[in-house]
Amino acid sequence: MSSGQPRDELSAQGVQVAGRLADVSLTLAPAQVTAICGPNGAGKSTLLAALTGLLVPQDGRVWLNGGELAQMADRDRARAIGYLPQAGEVAWDLSVRALVGLGVMPWAAAPLRPGIGVAEQAARVDSALATMDLMAMADRAVSTLSGGERARALLARVLAGQPRWILADEPLAHLDLSHARTLMAALRAQARRGVGVAVVVHDLTMAMNHAARVVVMHEGRIVADGPPVEALSPDVLHEVWGVRGRWLGDVGEWALAISG
């Protein structure tokens, strides 16, 4: 236990992973959407994996509510942190309800393991389905869903675990504008309910308009961190992405103009 760690936070301190992360420190706040941006290979997914506890860094520590994540029981960690991986793979042609039901797993009662019963599990699945507007297609096979519906179902899987933290790795990849907005709106709704959300986003306009905080990574380091207007300033855009760009418009409806 380190002294002075506030109760409700997920925090990486001096995290290093050879070739990918160099001394990264980042503290996520609850009730907020934090966008993690950066070019390919900047270390975004690696940082997310470290914050999820999937990757134990060679140096540095990850703290969850004052306890070290690497020391926590897998099940406790899984209850607190919901992780939406990049690939979005579903190996078997499950129904939407069965897919979403996987999210309840860390809570489910099992032999020698106390947990919630079948009825409560079903209630949580229903609630997640309703939140993502999937009730009408709950019994459909995942293979019959459109890309946007599939992305909603995958997020509903995470919501069914009712995590305190949601870490999503590029959930907007392959989504059209409208579905991307729907998904970001769902993540913001979770943040309003108190959930801390970190989302890796390539679309800077999405980050600018939908995140309360933007973390910019470059070559394994955090180079900017703050409100979107500051973290994605023209100087940062130039330094990190090598483009000359400026933001047009106003809060919530920013557009990026690139002039070279």
Next chain:
Amino acid sequence: MTRLNGLLAMVLLLAAGVSLLAGPVWVNPLALSQDGRVAAILIELRLPRVLLAVAVGSGLGAAGAAMQAYLRNPLADPGLFGIAPSAALGAVGAIWLGAAGVPVGPWGVPVLALIGAGGAMALLGLIAARGGAILFTLAGMMIASLSGALTSLAISLSPSPFALSEIVAWLMGALADRSWTDVWVALPLSLLGTACFVLVARDLDAMSLGMAAARSLGVEPRRLQALLVLGVGLSVGGSVAVAGIIGFVGLVVPHLLRPLTDRRPSSLILPSALGGALLLVVADSLCRLWPLAGGELRLGIALSLLGAPFFLTLLWRMRARGLQAGATGGWI
């Protein structure tokens, strides 16, 4: 799911009952009490054989379902980990030693087969414990290839033509001329193996989302891997120890039953065990009934003869319908 299990169990009981009566000598159940020889055929020959078919088939079916779930591949087969070929190597070694004059006794074949399976499991654990499914599969294939080569070596160096024919016949897989000893080897191992798969059933469900998501849901990869290898080792090792190499059951049975379930891996393990048992009981009965010069059709050959064309037909239908992208479980 319970309905499917109940149905399969009922059909299995029926098939087992008919199988007890079927054979070169058909047993009239009404004549049982009058004829002592009939009772002897039933209890000493037919009953162990039917129980062996149940034990071997259920173990192979459940192992196939678990392997397909773990590797997220509908074409995975319990043979992939190299455990079956290693068990076969052990059994062949026992036959070889017996022919060379070393007294191995009636337990020699099953014990050495289980040692072979155990060796493969230990090697897998040593090499691939920290790796993912791909390293695991590669290591298993190498072990299978090594065991296969050593088995061929044993055949080519066989001490007598008689040993040669015995080894080759044994490798083909059969349930003929087995005794209660074999039942007591195979049945507990098959049950224990299936119990291992049931213990990791929910973990296998989570694996549908890939290893990273499964771990984020609290799955402990090393526990999953250990129980899976243990389960495959017990069920497949036990089945090879008493019946030789019997292919197709672990591949085809989960495949056929998957569309009848909700496609969650955990929903498929028990049906696959029951379905594998059913398939072997039926196939073995047919082998017994099939008149063939010089004895009966070998079960391993019969399954391949039936299974391969059947599987090709399924592939043909799949081709006709076109591959469904992404969801491999919806294949057929």
